[in-house]
Structures are given as structure tokens and as C-alpha cells.
Amino acid sequence: MKQTTKNILGVAAIVLLSSGVAGLTTYKMLNKEKPAAFSELFEQNTNNLQLAAFHATDAQPVDLTQAAENSVHAVVHIRAKQLGKTQTVQEMPNDIFEFFFGGRGQRQIQTQPRVGFGSGVIISKDGYIVTNNHVVEGADEITVKLNDDRELKGRIIGTDPGTDLALIKIEGDDFPTVPVGDSDALKVGEWVLAVGNPFNLNSTVTAGIVSAKARSIGGVASNGQAANIQSFIQTDAAINQGNSGGALVNAKGELVGINAMLYSPTGAYSGYGFAIPTSIMTKVISDLKQFGTVQRALLGVSCTDLNTSLQMDDDDSRVKEIKDKAKELGIKEGIWIREIVEGGSAAGILKVDDIIISIDGKKIHRFADMQEVLAKKRPGDKVRVTVLRDKKEKDFDITLKNEQGTTKVMKDAGMDILGAAFKPVSSELKKQLNLGYGLEVTGVSNGKMADAGIRKGFIILKANNQQMRTVDDLEKVLKEATKSPEQVLFITGMFPSGKRASYAVDLTQE
Incomplete structure (x- = not known):
């Protein structure tokens, strides 16, 4: 009887708190079928539940x-x-x-x-x-x-x-x-x-x-x-x-x-x-x-969520090895390093198949966690990376680098850095030179173009192997080039005389 009473009270409590009036109706039905002693006990507990529900719903x-x-x-x-x-x-x-x-x-x-x-x-x-x-x-x-x-x-x-x-x-x-x-x-x-x-x-x-x-x-x-x-x-x-x-x-x-x-x-x-x-x-x-x-700091690793790796097929021997290692260590979350970027922050410090489990004391469950930590850092900042290697936790202090593999401040490379003015080649000049596109240099002052030897009148056909039709095309390629390790703009084109020429424009900034 005690066990039965306890079970019924449990059900009544859930109905009352979750269903309001329906819970009271359930109580009335049960009350008709039970002895007075039970009725008194049930009513006492119901009143307590009603009081709790009142306080819960009455709160602002x-x-x-x-x-x-x-x-x-x-x-x-x-x-x-x-x-x-x-x-x-x-x-x-x-x-x-x-x-x-x-x-x-x-x-x-x-x-x-x-x-x-x-x-x-x-x-x-x-x-x-x-x-x-x-x-x-x-x-x-x-x-x-x-x-x-x-x-x-x-x-x-x-x-x-x-x-x-x-x-x-x-x-x-x-x-x-x-x-x-x-x-x-x-x-x-x-x-x-x-x-x-x-x-x-x-x-x-x-x-x-x-x-x-x-x-x-x-x-x-x-x-x-x-x-x-x-x-x-x-x-x-x-x-x-x-x-x-x-x-x-x-x-x-x-x-x-x-x-x-x-x-x-x-x-x-x-x-x-x-x-x-x-x-x-x-x-x-x-x-x-x-x-x-943005001064973006990179760890310089290619990696995969360990949880994702554990769901891969065992056809890849490295995947099977990582699965076995994870099972042996009893872990399911972390970042599995699959490649170290040459010249990057982690080069010579971390190793392939290390599993990153924390950075600066913050647990790294998945790749998004690592992104969030690094997004707050700048090149030159140091982070403490904890990895699992040879079944042991190991800590490494790493100085973060940028996309160019340095800790220097990257400046916004606007078109001003080139020190030149441009406009799309006119229809008449395109017809005269039998060209389908091109960007004419209409003026050159002090800047990267002058340093490379490019003069007024030169027609840029390609920059870093991309066709130049508008000034926007050149600006886009310039931004991409300044973020690359080389920081060079390779330009090919011709002069109105028909003479072809190529130049390498150094985009590095002090």
C-alpha cells in the first residue's frame, strides 16, 4: 500500500505542475476511490504542490x-x-x-x-x-x-x-x-x-x-x-x-x-x-x-574534429590508428592534427596525430572552439597548447604567426600603395591593339608601381594570372596578394607601341 501511494502521488505531482486544472481533476477522480486516510495524505501533499505551483507561476x-x-x-x-x-x-x-x-x-x-x-x-x-x-x-x-x-x-x-x-x-x-x-x-x-x-x-x-x-x-x-x-x-x-x-x-x-x-x-x-x-x-x-x-593569428595546422574522425571509415590506416588511440585513452572530443603547415606557428613544435584538448586552459571540444580562441589573438601573442601525445598530456608555448608566417602587423593595402591611377582601356585603343580587355595606367607617382618600373600608358592585361578588365579587378587581386607569403603582384601587359612587358611589384610594407 505504501508503494502504491507513493507511485500515485508521483503521477499526481507531475500532472498538477504541468497541466494546471487537469491535475486537480485527476485528484478528484482518485479521491473518490481511496480511503479517508489516503485522502487526507493526498490532500496535504496536493496543497503543498498547489502552493509551490502558485509561487512558481505568480513570480514575475x-x-x-x-x-x-x-x-x-x-x-x-x-x-x-x-x-x-x-x-x-x-x-x-x-x-x-x-x-x-x-x-x-x-x-x-x-x-x-x-x-x-x-x-x-x-x-x-x-x-x-x-x-x-x-x-x-x-x-x-x-x-x-x-x-x-x-x-x-x-x-x-x-x-x-x-x-x-x-x-x-x-x-x-x-x-x-x-x-x-x-x-x-x-x-x-x-x-x-x-x-x-x-x-x-x-x-x-x-x-x-x-x-x-x-x-x-x-x-x-x-x-x-x-x-x-x-x-x-x-x-x-x-x-x-x-x-x-x-x-x-x-x-x-x-x-x-x-x-x-x-x-x-x-x-x-x-x-x-x-x-x-x-x-x-x-x-x-x-x-x-x-x-x-584584421590581424589574424593562425596556429598553422590542418585538423579534424576528433568526434568527426571517429565516425569515418576504417579504410584509412591513420583514421583507424586514431580511433584505436581515442578508445584506449577514453576520449571522444578534441582536435586531431592531420598536417603541420610549413613555416607556420606550430611547425617544429606540434606533431601530426597530436590531439589538441585545450588552449590557454580552455577545453577544446571541436574546431569551432579553437577558432573562437584564436579569433581573439593577434600575431605575436603566445598561447599554451595542451595536446595528447604518446598517451600523455603535454603543454607547449607557441608564438602565433599571421598568414605570411610572420608576427608583423599587416596593413590594409589600399590602391594608394601602388601610387598609380588606372582606367579600363578605351574601345578605340582595344580595336587598335586588337585587345579584348585591359587596364590602362593613366598616371604614376611615388609608389610600388614606380619602384617596379611601370610607366604611364602601360596596359595591364593580367595581374597574378587574373584578367584585368576593371579597377575593381586589380583591387581584388591586390588584397589577395598582400595576404600571401610572397606579397608580390606579377603583372603582364603591353605598351601602346605593341611592346610586351612583365613586372614584379613588391608589396611588402615597412
């Missing part, structure tokens, strides 16, 4: 009104306009001569202006605004609308496609700001607000909880490009198109993330959104403001 929910008030004025609406441009389209050649040398089969088209919308967060009283790179990418004009309906012109200070972040600036002072909080302190289940301008609905606030941290989704931004840093805050606060670049704030009204993307088969909110944590944002924005480009 998390008050997010102050957090909304503190953040909504610092979130802005961004309109990014890309002006119409004239583009040369290469048509199919008529014969083999045209195929190799061009000269015909081209036409010019005028692209229509494009306008995109997004959100941004004011982080300083003098008008610095954080947003997503994909919100302003390719924009010729940026308009920022404040919560008080003022509209101001914005200019891009720097962008980082790798983290999908951008820093823009509006002129003025005493703008409303939102304080930056510590995203590392966020806990799963904690309440957060998403503040932005979805579907051009200004100053929209939605609430939800943190569903996961350090989430890697292999996601892409709206421009179709995947972010290199995949360590997102996942939330079920409704995030829709137009929320990009907006604020994710905690219950205190502190900025803890920049809303970046949503997970949806339809393009509209269907459950989860993803934000870039402020632990990454703070360092990236500081770099963009100070150097114009």
Missing part, C-alpha cells in the same frame, strides 16, 4: 523592458546602395584568332542600381557602427537612419569577410550607444533580445533564449560566401531578413552578439538565428579601427 518573468529601452536607440537602419555600372561582356568568339587575341565579340551593358537593407549597432558616442560585411559589401553609398528618424551618410572604415563584420562611421557626437558585454559569460538558456529592422520595420525587438554556443553550421551569408570563423551564438529569438548587423543583447541590456544569419528553408524565420559573439567582434573591430585590416 524576466523583465526585458529596460534592456529593450537601453538598446533600441543604439540600433540603426542601414541602406546600402550600389550604383549602376557599365560592364563589358565577352561574347562567344567567331573564330580561333578571336578566341586567343580578342578584339571583337564584346558588348557593353549598363547594370541597374541595387539597394540593400540591414541593421547596425552604435558602439561609440562619436559614431562608430558595427554591422555585417554582407550588409555593406560592394556599396557605393551608405545611409544610416537613427531611431529618432535622422538620416546621415556613412562611410566604411574597414570590412572583414572572414567574420562577416564591418565597421562604418557617421559624423557627429553624443550618439546613443549600447554597452558591450561579455559573450563568454552567456549561458545556454539565458534570455536575450534581438534588436533590428526586419523587413524594414524599424526598431523591432524579439525575445528568446540562448539555444547553443560556439555553434558551427557551415553557414553562408546572403552573398553566398561562408564565414571563416564559425563560432556562433544560437538563439530562438526571431531573426529575419533585415536583422543582419543588429544587436543581440542580454537581460542587462548589454551587447553580446551581432545578428548575422538565420537558419531557414524558406528565407524567413523558422526557429533559430545565429549571432557573432562580442568576444570575436571586439577584437575584429579594434583591428579594423587601428590597422584597417
Whole structure:
């Protein structure tokens, strides 16, 4: 009888707390069938449960009104306009001569202006605004609308496609700001607000909880490009198109993330959104403001999540060896090093088949965890890496390097570094020289072009083996070249006289 009573009470407790009135109905049904002694005991316990339920439901929910008030004025609406441009389209050649040398089969088209919308967060009283790179990418004009309906012109200070972040600036002072909080302190289940301008609905606030941290989704931004840093805050606060670049704030009204993307088969909110944590944002924005480009530190290893490796086929002998090692050590998480980059940070220190389990004391469960740690570092910083090697934990102090294998500060290589002016080759000159494309050097001053011996009038046909049709083409290749270890721009082309020439432009900066 005692056991039966205990079981019935257990069921009644669950029904009461989870189903409200239905639980009381269940009690009445049970009460008719049981002796008085049991009835008294049941009623006593039921009263206790009702009292507990009352206190639980009567308690005030998390008050997010102050957090909304503190953040909504610092979130802005961004309109990014890309002006119409004239583009040369290469048509199919008529014969083999045209195929190799061009000269015909081209036409010019005028692209229509494009306008995109997004959100941004004011982080300083003098008008610095954080947003997503994909919100302003390719924009010729940026308009920022404040919560008080003022509209101001914005200019891009720097962008980082790798983290999908951008820093823009509006002129003025005493703008409303939102304080930056510590995203590392966020806990799963904690309440957060998403503040932005979805579907051009200004100053929209939605609430939800943190569903996961350090989430890697292999996601892409709206421009179709995947972010290199995949360590997102996942939330079920409704995030829709137009929320990009907006604020994710905690219950205190502190900025803890920049809303970046949503997970949806339809393009509209269907459950989860993803934000870039402020632990990454703070360092990236500081770099963009100070150097114009992000000082990215790399460990210099090619690796795979151990958990992923344990699910691979045993056909690869190395995979089988790692599986056996993991089973013997009783571990399922960590980063398995499969290759060491020559000249990289870890060269000569870490070894292939080492398993990274922590960096600076932070447990590394998967690749996203390592990305998040390194995203906060700069070249020249030292980290302590703990690995499993020969069944033992070993610590190594490693000085981080950049993409070029050095600890030097990388500067933003704008077109000014070349010390030259350019324009697409005119139709008349292309016809005269039988060219299909080209970029004419219209002037040379002090700079890298002059140092290499390039003179006014030279026609650039290719740079680092890429065809040069527009100034944008050259700018893109230049940025890629400055991030490579060689830092050289190999240029081939010709002079109006027909003389061919090649040059190597040294892009290294002091």
C-alpha cells in the first residue's frame, strides 16, 4: 500500500505542475476511490504542490523592458546602395584568332542600381557602427537612419569577410550607444533580445533564449560566401531578413552578439538565428579601427574534429590508428592534427596525430572552439597548447604567426600603395591593339608601381594570372596578394607601341 501511494502521488505531482486544472481533476477522480486516510495524505501533499505551483507561476518573468529601452536607440537602419555600372561582356568568339587575341565579340551593358537593407549597432558616442560585411559589401553609398528618424551618410572604415563584420562611421557626437558585454559569460538558456529592422520595420525587438554556443553550421551569408570563423551564438529569438548587423543583447541590456544569419528553408524565420559573439567582434573591430585590416593569428595546422574522425571509415590506416588511440585513452572530443603547415606557428613544435584538448586552459571540444580562441589573438601573442601525445598530456608555448608566417602587423593595402591611377582601356585603343580587355595606367607617382618600373600608358592585361578588365579587378587581386607569403603582384601587359612587358611589384610594407 505504501508503494502504491507513493507511485500515485508521483503521477499526481507531475500532472498538477504541468497541466494546471487537469491535475486537480485527476485528484478528484482518485479521491473518490481511496480511503479517508489516503485522502487526507493526498490532500496535504496536493496543497503543498498547489502552493509551490502558485509561487512558481505568480513570480514575475524576466523583465526585458529596460534592456529593450537601453538598446533600441543604439540600433540603426542601414541602406546600402550600389550604383549602376557599365560592364563589358565577352561574347562567344567567331573564330580561333578571336578566341586567343580578342578584339571583337564584346558588348557593353549598363547594370541597374541595387539597394540593400540591414541593421547596425552604435558602439561609440562619436559614431562608430558595427554591422555585417554582407550588409555593406560592394556599396557605393551608405545611409544610416537613427531611431529618432535622422538620416546621415556613412562611410566604411574597414570590412572583414572572414567574420562577416564591418565597421562604418557617421559624423557627429553624443550618439546613443549600447554597452558591450561579455559573450563568454552567456549561458545556454539565458534570455536575450534581438534588436533590428526586419523587413524594414524599424526598431523591432524579439525575445528568446540562448539555444547553443560556439555553434558551427557551415553557414553562408546572403552573398553566398561562408564565414571563416564559425563560432556562433544560437538563439530562438526571431531573426529575419533585415536583422543582419543588429544587436543581440542580454537581460542587462548589454551587447553580446551581432545578428548575422538565420537558419531557414524558406528565407524567413523558422526557429533559430545565429549571432557573432562580442568576444570575436571586439577584437575584429579594434583591428579594423587601428590597422584597417584584421590581424589574424593562425596556429598553422590542418585538423579534424576528433568526434568527426571517429565516425569515418576504417579504410584509412591513420583514421583507424586514431580511433584505436581515442578508445584506449577514453576520449571522444578534441582536435586531431592531420598536417603541420610549413613555416607556420606550430611547425617544429606540434606533431601530426597530436590531439589538441585545450588552449590557454580552455577545453577544446571541436574546431569551432579553437577558432573562437584564436579569433581573439593577434600575431605575436603566445598561447599554451595542451595536446595528447604518446598517451600523455603535454603543454607547449607557441608564438602565433599571421598568414605570411610572420608576427608583423599587416596593413590594409589600399590602391594608394601602388601610387598609380588606372582606367579600363578605351574601345578605340582595344580595336587598335586588337585587345579584348585591359587596364590602362593613366598616371604614376611615388609608389610600388614606380619602384617596379611601370610607366604611364602601360596596359595591364593580367595581374597574378587574373584578367584585368576593371579597377575593381586589380583591387581584388591586390588584397589577395598582400595576404600571401610572397606579397608580390606579377603583372603582364603591353605598351601602346605593341611592346610586351612583365613586372614584379613588391608589396611588402615597412
